[in-house]
Amino acid sequence: xxxKASGQTVVCSKVTIxxxxxxxxxxxxxxxxxxxxxxxxxxxxxxxxxxxxxAGQLARGGRVVGNVCFDSRGKPGEYTIINExxxxxxSGTVRWKATL
Numbered sequence: 191x192x193x194k195a196s197g198q199t200v201v202c203s204k205v206t207i208x209x210x211x212x213x214x215x216x217x218x219x220x221x222x223x224x225x226x227x228x229x230x231x232x233x234x235x236x237x238x239x240x241x242x243x244x245a246g247q248l249a250r251g252g253r254v255v256g257n258v259c260f261d262s263r264g265k266p267g268e269y270t271i272i273n274e275x276x277x278x279x280x281s282g283t284v285r286w287k288a289t290l
Contacts, residue, residue, distance in 0.1 A: 193239060198238060199263055200236055200260060202258065202259040203271050203288060205243060205258055206253065207255075214247050214248070216245075216247050219242055220235055220242075220243075220245060223260075223273050229265075239259025242257055244256060270285055271285065272284070272285050
């Protein structure tokens with residue numbers, strides 16, 4: 191979704207992370223996420239945007255919700271949201287597509 195934050199347009203995605211393992215698992219809303227824009231440029235998160243995903247650790251059964259936002263000027267097209275760090279929670283890199 192496109193939002194205005196501090197006078198800039200950013201692209202945000204609301205994410206939910208649930209720890210279904212028996213071990214404590216780290217997560218980081220600021221460093222674990224990337225966005226590939228329609229031009230193929232991969233960008234890191236920005237601090238701008240509403241309700242940002244925090245950083246910390248999740249105990250077994252723990253759940254956290256927040257937004258990961260990127261400075262992409264909100265150009266129309268297909269985006270890919272990427273998280274390689276969630277391989278601790280899943281069997282590999284997590285990717286999903288979003289179209290603006």
